[in-house]
Amino acid sequence: MIDIEGWSPEPCELTQALDAEPAAALAGLLDAAPPGAELPPLWQWLYFLDRPAQADLGPDGHPARGRFLPPIPDRRRMFAGGRFLVREPLRFGDTVTRRAELVSAVPKEGRSGELLLVTVRHTFLRDGDKIAVEEQDLVYRSGDAAVPAAAPSYKVPEADAPWLLRATTDPVLLFRFSALTYNAHRIHYDEEYATHAEGHPGLLVHGPLLALLCLELPRREGHKVTELSFRARRPVYAGQPLAVTGTPDGELAVRAPADVTAMTATFS
Template sequence: MPLTADELAAHVESWAPTPLVREDCLLPGPAAAFAALLGRPEDGPAAGDPLPPLWHWLHFLEWVPQQDLGPDGHPLHGRFLPPIPDRRRMFAGGRHEVRRPLLTGVLTRRTSSLGSVTVKQGASGPLLFTTVRYEYAQEGNICAVEEQDIVYRSDSAPAVPSPLTAPEEPRSTESWQLPLAPDPVLLFRFSALTANAHRIHYDAPYARETEGHPGLVVHGPLLALLMLELARRNEPRAVRYFSFRLRSPIYACEPLLAHGTPDGARAALRVSTGRADRHSTGEVTFE
């Protein structure tokens, strides 16, 4: 049975992981691969070029031993994975501040630490909200500060998937538009690029029968990156700050549209399908 809110809070009452420091040279290969996935291989930065905001998600990857993966494909153990049974993980959103560009091919130090930990009552039961903070430094200077909001629930009961209606093309009148048709091949490639073994992105029977989705789930980080692609392709000013929220899933083979409109030094962004207008929302601030 799922834990109650009090039981969930008791499991993490003494959980206080220490900060973790890792290094990565941000070699250009992963960025070149992601640019190719987006259909624009010419956009891959060369060594010494600025890395587009959030493309550091292609680095600092953790390839845990196969025997240390859980039945959902996520690692069983990790510095910032809460000690709760039957753990289900959802990426809810985050914030990213750019102080100076991260440069491709330069040794980068990432310091990770646990921020807030809160138990809340959700519609389907108690939820554990955690925030993990990351600082990225090159040559002794902090270049970027990021916070990621992750939601966990404790529930091993099979869910019943809701039927998915026939996909429709989303429409928009906004000035910035970026359509994408995320088929299973694209999701597989993005999983490989980000070392994400969560089975909801590539194992359709598991996604339906165990986690209750009507199909393969489009990665939340991919939706955030698509919103930033709007700014990168349409705005010459550099991104200073980006906040985003992942509100509801999008599924494989659903046509999606990242779109938004600039307003001075800011732009409001979102990702839509024919089913819903605001699967993901974001706001970007420019220099």
């Protein structure tokens, strides 16, 4: 079993003024209108970014060490989901402090070997007041590369829902999203690494990008989201056509080919 005895990282804080330029860049990536005065939910992922030195990166492109990176060998990271609660919106021009802390780290035995489920909480403060709270669920696998997955389907998924957004996540989109979020994880842009080192059948689509696509539905319909939860269920690979579906009563999903549900989300 994965041993993390004694691993108890201290909380840390980062303060940043929120300017509109990163949000405008994401809007362009999504072929959407830029937001107004407020940062839409989950768009905080464009801010408070870690920018490690090149020498501090591991072979997978992630930092080799970090405050909330568990000390386990041959660590491979996957985004699993999260939750977000908005008390007051983050606004452009605000100076906001993000306080990060470890919530839990639970070893598990998965189909591909030992796993560590880590939850990190981000609390956003403005003038000392708590305005929003986010929790991220991350999965770390220890060991060699996974068994190669089967070739993905590229058939356009069927979908019938009140809200519908069609998307195809090509390598250019993945590269641009990696650049916006300063994410150097090689599974998103280095196909040889993704297939040979980590056993994927192609470039992997970012879990946060799928979550943002889900949230585009209520945003474009004019619904103000104050609370949401999302869970990554199956991987999506570059070039696969997607159907992002939703309903006004708060149900969202990303449908991939072969009747695969890649992500589910709820909002209110």
